[in-house]
Amino acid sequence: MNCESCTDRLIDLLDGAVDPTEAEAMRGHLAECEVCSGASERMRAGRELASLVRLEDPPSTVHAHVMAAARERAAGRASMRPDARESSPRTLAEETRADSLERGGASGLWPTLMRWLGGFAMGPQVAMSMLLLLMVGIGLWYLPDLRRQDPSDLHAIVDPAAGDEIGEAGGLAPAEPLALNVDPRTGRVHTREELADVEPRPTHRAEARAGGGREAPRDEPPVAVPSHHEEDDPLLGEMEAVDAAPESLLEQRGVAAPTATTGPTAEAPPTAQVPPPFADTTDESMVRRPEPDLRALLPPALHQLARNRAREAGCGDAIPSYEQLLARHPSYPGASEARLELADCYRRTGQLGRARPLLEAAAQDPRFASRAQRELMRLGVADMTSQRGAAAAPAEATPE
Amino acid sequence: MSANDDGVSDEELLRRFTEGDADAFEVLLERYERSLYTYILRSVRRRELADELLQEVLLRVVQRASDFKGGSKVSTWLYTIARNLCIDHSRKMVFRRHASLDASGRSGLEEESTSLLDRIAGEATRTDRRAIANDLSVRIILAVEELPEEQREVFLLRQLQNLPFRDIADVVGVPENTVKSRMRYALERLQRALEEYRDYVADLEREA
Numbered sequence: 001m002n003c004e005s006c007t008d009r010l011i012d013l014l015d016g017a018v019d020p021t022e023a024e025a026m027r028g029h030l031a032e033c034e035v036c037s038g039a040s041e042r043m044r045a046g047r048e049l050a051s052l053v054r055l056e057d058p059p060s061t062v063h064a065h066v067m068a069a070a071r072e073r074a075a076g077r078a079s080m081r082p083d084a085r086e087s088s089p090r091t092l093a094e095e096t097r098a099d100s101l102e103r104g105g106a107s108g109l110w111p112t113l114m115r116w117l118g119g120f121a122m123g124p125q126v127a128m129s130m131l132l133l134l135m136v137g138i139g140l141w142y143l144p145d146l147r148r149q150d151p152s153d154l155h156a157i158v159d160p161a162a163g164d165e166i167g168e169a170g171g172l173a174p175a176e177p178l179a180l181n182v183d184p185r186t187g188r189v190h191t192r193e194e195l196a197d198v199e200p201r202p203t204h205r206a207e208a209r210a211g212g213g214r215e216a217p218r219d220e221p222p223v224a225v226p227s228h229h230e231e232d233d234p235l236l237g238e239m240e241a242v243d244a245a246p247e248s249l250l251e252q253r254g255v256a257a258p259t260a261t262t263g264p265t266a267e268a269p270p271t272a273q274v275p276p277p278f279a280d281t282t283d284e285s286m287v288r289r290p291e292p293d294l295r296a297l298l299p300p301a302l303h304q305l306a307r308n309r310a311r312e313a314g315c316g317d318a319i320p321s322y323e324q325l326l327a328r329h330p331s332y333p334g335a336s337e338a339r340l341e342l343a344d345c346y347r348r349t350g351q352l353g354r355a356r357p358l359l360e361a362a363a364q365d366p367r368f369a370s371r372a373q374r375e376l377m378r379l380g381v382a383d384m385t386s387q388r389g390a391a392a393a394p395a396e397a398t399p400e
Numbered sequence: 401m402s403a404n405d406d407g408v409s410d411e412e413l414l415r416r417f418t419e420g421d422a423d424a425f426e427v428l429l430e431r432y433e434r435s436l437y438t439y440i441l442r443s444v445r446r447r448e449l450a451d452e453l454l455q456e457v458l459l460r461v462v463q464r465a466s467d468f469k470g471g472s473k474v475s476t477w478l479y480t481i482a483r484n485l486c487i488d489h490s491r492k493m494v495f496r497r498h499a500s501l502d503a504s505g506r507s508g509l510e511e512e513s514t515s516l517l518d519r520i521a522g523e524a525t526r527t528d529r530r531a532i533a534n535d536l537s538v539r540i541i542l543a544v545e546e547l548p549e550e551q552r553e554v555f556l557l558r559q560l561q562n563l564p565f566r567d568i569a570d571v572v573g574v575p576e577n578t579v580k581s582r583m584r585y586a587l588e589r590l591q592r593a594l595e596e597y598r599d600y601v602a603d604l605e606r607e608a
Contacts, residue, residue: 011565011580011587039588046587049594050559052540058437059451066458067426073462074422 001029006036010043299325299332307341315345336365336372343375352379410474418466425465429458432475435560436482442556443486445545453489457482472570479557479571536594543593551586554579 006029012018013026030037302325310318322342326335339362346355356379363372410431416424436457441450460481468477547555550572557568565583569576 007584008577008580011584039584042591043584043587045595046589046591049540049543049590050555050587052537053544053559054438054537055434055560056438056441058433058454062437062451062455062458063429063433065455066429066462067422069459070417070425070429070462071422073465074417074420074425076420 001025003029003033003036006030006033007039010036010040013040014043014047299329300334302329303332303334303338306338310341310345315348319345319349336362336368340368340371340375347375347379355379411470414465414468414474425462428474432478432561433458436478438560439479439553439556440482440486442541442544443483443549443553444489449489453482453485457485460485473567475561475563476567476570479561479563483553483571539594540590543590546593547586547589551582551589554582555586555590558583 006026009018009022009026013023018026030040302321306318306321306325309321319342322338322345325332325338326342329335332338339358343355343358343362346352346358356376359372359376359379362368363376365372408427410428413424413428417428433454437450437454440453440457441447444450444453457478461478468474472480544552544555553572554568557563557571558565563571565579566576569579572579
């Protein structure tokens with residue numbers, strides 16, 4: 001028998017609720033185990049003290065009230081005394097007050113009402129019920145008014161008058177997409193009607209190149225090119241490439257293809273494959289974002305990983321991460337800093353010999369030269385200390 | 401079936417009560433009211449509150465007697481109602497726990513607890529066993545009230561009503577082994593709290 005099983009059964013042993021075989025085994029264990037025998041002794045002493053706990057007598061009024069309720073119940077009476085109702089049990093003090101009031105002879109409608117209000121006014125359940133009834137009552141009061149209202153009045157609340165808003169006044173009809181297009185680069189908003197009505201024309205710059213004598217471009221935005229001054233457009237170079245909107249796209253939008261009325265439009269940059277930037281921004285294939293250079297992101301990520309390991313798990317776990325980083329990316333911009341951190345890890349783990357070449361390499365980097373030199377000096381001191389200690393130990397071991 | 405002295409079980413008394421025998425209920429009441437009251441009093445540690453709670457427990461028993469189907473013992477049922485009411489009240493009210501014996505308002509022991517330390521210190525040389533016994537009773541009550549709640553309720557159910565551990569497990573809703581562990585810890589705590597009275601207890605037992 002072990003201590004755990006013996007301890008679990010001690011209480012039963014003291015109560016005499018253990019079979020003789022098991023009791024014998026337990027006594028044998030208690031004779032040999034000081035810990036368990038001590039626990040048994042304490043429990044036995046605690047039981048002796050517990051036997052001195054006295055029973056207390058309840059007040060006689062409780063007995064009287066309960067028996068009165070029991071007799072009523074037994075007699076099969078439908079109504080019970082107020083103090084026997086479970087929903088609002090009254091304290092003995094409240095009973096005494098109520099009894100004295102009743103005995104005092106206060107009668108009449110008003111005192112009775114006041115007593116009733118006084119009994120329930122502060123009841124949270126009653127207050128909540130009253131509030132709920134009030135809300136239901138208000139709702140029912142206004143319901144006929146709501147039913148009598150002209151449905152057009154309701155629409156007037158939610159719908160604007162015809163002509164005041166863009167789009168149809170459909171009330172609760174599903175909203176149509178706004179007939180707007182926003183140029184993300186300039187922030188100008190153009191309606192589809194504006195885009196559809198204006199003939200596409202090249203910018204005046206393209207006209208100048210073409211040598212055409214066209215008049216200056218009107219302020220109306222063309223199909224694919226927004227009209228704005230050159231000085232306002234930082235991306236004018238790109239806009240030139242957009243001058244010639246591909247006819248296929250215009251046809252898709254139901255717009256008549258522009259007719260070449262000017263001169264050599266063939267001189268326009270052959271960028272027909274580049275679509276207008278803002279006309280249809282929902283087609284993701286037309287909006288190309290530069291792909292992130294994943295290869296450039298990898299070394300900093302490995303470096304951060306090594307730092308996290310050093311912080312959370314300690315230098316021992318971080319050393320392989322640093323070594324992997326420096327092996328794969330020895331020329332990465334943060335390699336010198338990584339060498340310093342790895343050297344610090346080696347120093348902390350007592351591998352001074354491995355720390356030194358890393359520090360010497362980091363010292364080649366002007367950004368970290370001073371720090372690397374300091375670490376090298378520190379390493380030198382640590383070396384001397386360890387050598388002195390190694391020299392002292394054999395001296396002490398030498399017998400006198 | 402619950403054990404009893406008259407030969408009539410608790411369940412039989414309750415059944416008779418539901419059939420209209422109020423005297424049967426009174427017999428049942430006399431069996432349990434003191435131990436129930438002591439359990440509640442030691443749990444809530446306020447006499448006025450214990451009076452109210454006891455009345456509430458017993459009135460619920462009166463009202464729900466016909467709902468008792470015999471799935472458990474009457475004793476288990478009674479103490480479950482009492483325990484639930486004590487827990488409900490402890491959630492509503494904040495019990496002021498006084499760590500020192502000089503705290504007041506603890507189940508009517510204000511004066512006793514205040515003078516207890518002085519009396520114990522001043523009567524170290526006295527041999528009045530009766531006075532020491534009174535002090536010991538007070539100390540035991542305070543020690544019981546100082547027990548952690550889960551140990552105290554097991555201790556009281558076992559000590560006051562001598563409920564079997566499996567019945568106590570039904571009342572408090574934990575396994576029987578857990579109940580036994582809590583009882584063990586409660587006894588050890590009592591022993592540590594009252595260690596200096598061991599010799600006096602032994603003397604009291606000899607004199608008795």
